[in-house]
Amino acid sequence: MIDYSALLYDPVYAEIGVPATLAAGTADEIELVVIDDTRPKVLPAGSAEVRSVGPGAFARIPELAAAGIAREDYTDAVLSFNGRTWTVRSYELRGSPNGEDLGEVRFLLKAAGSTDG
């Protein structure tokens, strides 16, 4: 069986990943590597459109698990990378051929301090 972590994810993160910190709940802040996945986003406002960004980041689930970060810790965690600080508002799992626990998670982010207002 191909080890996708060793042959795919780790080389990709080594090349385009950036250093990040993640603080979840009352646990100590951890260091990890993420891939910045902030994308342009357009939402309708009636007949008009408003352009902004949908901030996001990929992380490797094994790296999170090794640091003691479980899935129930993802939401509301504070993630900092590339000079900005965000709050995880939701996430989506990206499965791996080796199983979802060895895949990636895509954090869906919002501006730190932003609420569901």
Add this chain to the structure above:
Amino acid sequence: MVDVREDILARLLEVVATIPNIRTAVRNNVDLTEEHLPAAIVFDGDEETADASDMSMRPPHRPTVVQMTPEIIIAQQSDQVGSDITTLRRELIKRVLTDTELNEQIVKTGRHGNGAIRYLGCQTDVGWMRSLHGALRAQFMFKYTLKPEDL
């Protein structure tokens, strides 16, 4: 020349620009960025008359009653977008329905005029961007007399 439709739309833009905290007030601009927000956009409205059923010998250039329904968009992105949109809506409705120039000089509402301004309702949209984004679409009806000889 008197073009009541244009006078209404131009005045609407002036009125929405006075809403507190509005950063951008534009007319018919459909492409905004988050730096424009909070924004108010006035869209030129559809018009209707009841003249399709008028089979009389009335000369075509006689005055007729028109109902125009412009739409106003309020867009905001913030930590408290729900409260912000509610506040902006309140100011929008109050300012449009009570504006003296719109009521008394352009549409001519009241006992001796046959014009009218009505708030028809609103719809909302929300979604996530950098923070929570909200938009409110409000419709108003302006009833006025179209006088072809004045155009």
